[in-house]
Amino acid sequence: MQEKTEKQVVIVDGSRLVTEAMARAGAGAFIGYPITPANLLYQYSARRMPLFLPAPDEISAVQWMSGLAATGKLPVTATSFPGFALMLESLNMAFMMELPMVIVLVQRLGPATGTATCGAQGDLALLRGMISGGHQIPVLCGADFESAWRLSAEAVHVAARLRTPVVYLTSKEEMMTKKSFDLSLLDYITAAEIPVFSGEGTYRSYEPGENGIPSFLPVGNPAWQVRLNASTHDRDGILKHSTAEALGNTMRLEEKSRRHLGGYTHYEYDSQEGAEVLVISYGVTASAAREAVSGIRESGKKVSLLVPGTILPVPDEYYDMSEKYERVVVAEENINAQYARLLFGEKLPERIRTMGAVGRMITDGEIRKEVLT
Amino acid sequence: MSNILKKEELPYCRGCGHDLIARNTASALEQMEVAPEDVIVVTDIGCHGIIDGCLNTHTVHGLHGRSVAIGAGIAMGLEERGKKIIVFIGDGGSTIGLQHILEAARLNLDMTVVVHNNMLYGMTGGQTSGLTPCGFRTTTSSEGNPWTGYDLCALAYTSGAAFTSRITGTGNISGQLREAFETAGFSLTEVIEICPSYGVKLNPGRKLREIIEGSGRLPGRWVNERDPFVIKQERKTSDLLKDLDVIRVDHDNRLAGPVSIVISGSAGEGVQHSASILAAAAVRSGCHVIQKGSYPVTVGVGFSAAEVILSPQPVIFCGTDVPDVVVVTSGDGLSHCRNRIKAMRSGWVFADRSLDLPDTGAGVAIHDFRSVGARSACLLALFRTVADTGWISPEALHRTAVESGLPARMPVDRMMEMVKT
Ligand SMILES: Cc1ncc(C[n+]2csc(CCOP(=O)(O)OP(=O)(O)O)c2C)c(N)n1
Ligand code: SF4
Ligand SMILES: [Mg+2]
Numbered sequence: 078m079q080e081k082t083e084k085q086v087v088i089v090d091g092s093r094l095v096t097e098a099m100a101r102a103g104a105g106a107f108i109g110y111p112i113t114p115a116n117l118l119y120q121y122s123a124r125r126m127p128l129f130l131p132a133p134d135e136i137s138a139v140q141w142m143s144g145l146a147a148t149g150k151l152p153v154t155a156t157s158f159p160g161f162a163l164m165l166e167s168l169n170m171a172f173m174m175e176l177p178m179v180i181v182l183v184q185r186l187g188p189a190t191g192t193a194t195c196g197a198q199g200d201l202a203l204l205r206g207m208i209s210g211g212h213q214i215p216v217l218c219g220a221d222f223e224s225a226w227r228l229s230a231e232a233v234h235v236a237a238r239l240r241t242p243v244v245y246l247t248s249k250e251e252m253m254t255k256k257s258f259d260l261s262l263l264d265y266i267t268a269a270e271i272p273v274f275s276g277e278g279t280y281r282s283y284e285p286g287e288n289g290i291p292s293f294l295p296v297g298n299p300a301w302q303v304r305l306n307a308s309t310h311d312r313d314g315i316l317k318h319s320t321a322e323a324l325g326n327t328m329r330l331e332e333k334s335r336r337h338l339g340g341y342t343h344y345e346y347d348s349q350e351g352a353e354v355l356v357i358s359y360g361v362t363a364s365a366a367r368e369a370v371s372g373i374r375e376s377g378k379k380v381s382l383l384v385p386g387t388i389l390p391v392p393d394e395y396y397d398m399s400e401k402y403e404r405v406v407v408a409e410e411n412i413n414a415q416y417a418r419l420l421f422g423e424k425l426p427e428r429i430r431t432m433g434a435v436g437r438m439i440t441d442g443e444i445r446k447e448v449l450t
Numbered sequence: 451m452s453n454i455l456k457k458e459e460l461p462y463c464r465g466c467g468h469d470l471i472a473r474n475t476a477s478a479l480e481q482m483e484v485a486p487e488d489v490i491v492v493t494d495i496g497c498h499g500i501i502d503g504c505l506n507t508h509t510v511h512g513l514h515g516r517s518v519a520i521g522a523g524i525a526m527g528l529e530e531r532g533k534k535i536i537v538f539i540g541d542g543g544s545t546i547g548l549q550h551i552l553e554a555a556r557l558n559l560d561m562t563v564v565v566h567n568n569m570l571y572g573m574t575g576g577q578t579s580g581l582t583p584c585g586f587r588t589t590t591s592s593e594g595n596p597w598t599g600y601d602l603c604a605l606a607y608t609s610g611a612a613f614t615s616r617i618t619g620t621g622n623i624s625g626q627l628r629e630a631f632e633t634a635g636f637s638l639t640e641v642i643e644i645c646p647s648y649g650v651k652l653n654p655g656r657k658l659r660e661i662i663e664g665s666g667r668l669p670g671r672w673v674n675e676r677d678p679f680v681i682k683q684e685r686k687t688s689d690l691l692k693d694l695d696v697i698r699v700d701h702d703n704r705l706a707g708p709v710s711i712v713i714s715g716s717a718g719e720g721v722q723h724s725a726s727i728l729a730a731a732a733v734r735s736g737c738h739v740i741q742k743g744s745y746p747v748t749v750g751v752g753f754s755a756a757e758v759i760l761s762p763q764p765v766i767f768c769g770t771d772v773p774d775v776v777v778v779t780s781g782d783g784l785s786h787c788r789n790r791i792k793a794m795r796s797g798w799v800f801a802d803r804s805l806d807l808p809d810t811g812a813g814v815a816i817h818d819f820r821s822v823g824a825r826s827a828c829l830l831a832l833f834r835t836v837a838d839t840g841w842i843s844p845e846a847l848h849r850t851a852v853e854s855g856l857p858a859r860m861p862v863d864r865m866m867e868m869v870k871t
């Protein structure tokens with residue numbers, strides 16, 4: 078933690094904080110294609126990132142990022158659903174090749190082009206299913222400026238540590254609305270380092286090592302041959318149809334993000350002794366939930382709040398917490414209870430209440446009402 | 451035994467043109483005395499792409515059509531010069547990923563693309579591609595392809611490739627490939643070759659040379675004298691937080707709770723800037739502030755609106771349906787917020803005298819805001835707003851405006867005088 082110095086109040090938007098946080102966390106390049114509401118990240122990155130390259134489209138963006146990652150850089154980008162959709166196949170490639178990168182997904186109202194200037198939380202279901210085979214990439218999500226700062230930097234760290242694409246999930250209002258904010262509240266950020274091959278023994282590009290994560294060497298290095306492969310491959314990185322070694326590699330990818338989940342489980346759990354209702358909310362809606370919870374407590378009623386920062390994979394802790402309550406209210410800015418269903422199943426049990434909105438933000442008043450009925 | 455090729459036997463069907471390209475690539479590199487560890491071969495998806503396991507170089511095997519783009523990323527990322535990035539792609543891959551070729555050529559990245567043009571999609575069963583010549587038979591055009599193929603070399607050349615060539619895939623082509631590999635900058639060599647399994651079977655008796663001549667896509671070489679793109683490693687960057695003005699509290703506010711002010715005017719009339727001054731003035735008066743802009747995608751015309759929430763305590767933002775104050779300074783601005791004004795049951799509307807306001811439950815204050823000029827009307831209206839509501843002092847607004855360097859562009863002192871009297 079940074080020493081708490083005197084107040085430094087500024088007026089700032091989330092895009093600026095997230096760009097700066099990722100740069101401090103070691104992001105070495107921003108490759109992007111402009112799209113509202115991710116434009117500010119693009120613009121700030123042009124000034125901030127050691128390397129900034131304008132790609133001609135989002136497929137190129139993730140491909141260039143992958144090439145950069147293959148040489149040892151930590152690339153980041155920012156987009157919204159239409160661009161993210163174009164990136165999907167390439168993100169599967171980066172996942173399979175085990176290349177670190179961060180995609181800031183700034184949600185806006187869909188389907189399709191929807192409304193560029195209207196926020197939403199509608200892309201979670203897509204994120205859960207985005208990798209063919211159902212494998213999981215880590216998805217982190219801040220809920221206010223402080224956690225956006227912390228978790229966007231953490232996204233860069235997780236990407237480097239696990240050698241994987243990571244999504245930092247946010248939405249229009251969080252990235253574009255300016256607020257007065259005290260910069261002295263921000264944590265100190267360290268730069269991430271990609272775990273590099275120690276030099277002992279023989280290097281094989283996909284030899285998992287004890288922690289299930291292959292150590293890295295850049296392509297073009299003079300010591301060892303590097304082979305990256307997006308097709309089913311063995312530990313050498315050579316295409317194999319369905320040998321035990323190659324399928325083992327694919328199964329290791331399934332394990333990887335879960336196995337290390339403890340190392341990047343982030344949430345805010347504000348529990349109140351004797352509370353019977355737990356409110357779960359993330360991202361832009363979490364601020365309204367927080368406000369609702371403090372209002373409810375002021376009126377003498379009890380309520381607890383869980384704000385997940387690690388959205389996916391779902392940490393077990395969320396279930397342990399939820400089980401303690403008679404009723405759980407999940408508030409998110411979509412109309413199909415995406416996170417609620419992801420957590421508790423398609424057919425939601427009676428005790429799980431959901432609330433959503435489309436084309437507007439959920440208010441603290443609405444959450445309060447739902448909790449108190 | 452080759453030092454680039456790991457195996458004598460390559461995985462292609464007998465007589466496949468891809469085999470010739472792989473062997474000649476290896477011998478070209480050997481002639482150039484390039485070590486395998488200095489070579490990165492990027493392969494596309496297609497028959498030509500199954501070569502990885504036979505190479506002693508670094509190998510990258512990605513997606514169909516995207517090999518040039520990931521190769522471009524590698525070219526951008528490699529800090530050490532002298533590495534050879536060689537992309538193997540098919541005719542199919544080079545049309546699905548055409549943009550990537552044009553872009554790498556335009557940027558003149560230091561890499562070579564070897565197009566294995568066997569005039570059809572080999573791997574998926576011999577279908578027609580975008581480079582299939584007119585009249586050539588494939589499994590999907592038994593009468594012969596009715597269309598002409600792209601002139602890929604012309605596309606690469608006109609996009610800026612330092613070196614482009616089209617060659618016939620027979621005999622010893624190592625010298626021709628070497629010319630591409632030795633180019634500093636982007637080079638593309640299209641090798642026209644034939645797939646025995648589909649191309650030969652479906653076009654019996656046709657000779658490669660005759661097909662090439664009939665296609666109009668003749669062998670040749672095209673050169674653009676250009677320096678390769680080199681990424682600046684020591685780029686100057688600036689800490690985004692250091693750019694921000696730290697605001698110290700030196701005034702009071704008289705707010706009991708949060709209030710929202712909607713400012714609605716015309717593009718180019720300083721709406722967003724004025725909102726920023728109001729927000730900063732509120733912060734120096736000890737308020738918490740949220741500021742949000744909205745404008746049509748065509749930022750230069752139509753309305754421009756901002757919403758500023760001032761609060762004595764920290765606030766969350768849930769969007770303002772019914773604001774406490776609407777400041778409206780132009781016709782565009784009024785059209786944008788007419789419904790919100792109608793919906794108001796209390797609060798205030800500060801409007802320019804030229805505007806025809808709808809019925810509203812809010813108090814209405816009409817002034818000649820535009821008398822100070824269109825670009826200053828919005829700030830004057832905010833002076834009036836703070837003076838009349840008393841939420842923050844006009845002095846705080848004035849000082850913020852002066853410190854932001856505005857007097858050079860706007861009559862800030864006069865505005866202050868106007869609201870005092
Ligand atoms: C996005 C995508 N679409 C389709 C395919 C299926 N596919 C694999 S290879 C190929 C065509 C290969 O043709 P070409 O690039 O000419 O290579 P060749 O097999 O002829 O060497 C296609 C369509 C794919 N892998 N990915
Ligand atoms: S199918 Fe055609 S292109 Fe593929 S390996 Fe066989 S001959 Fe070559
Ligand atoms: Mg082909």
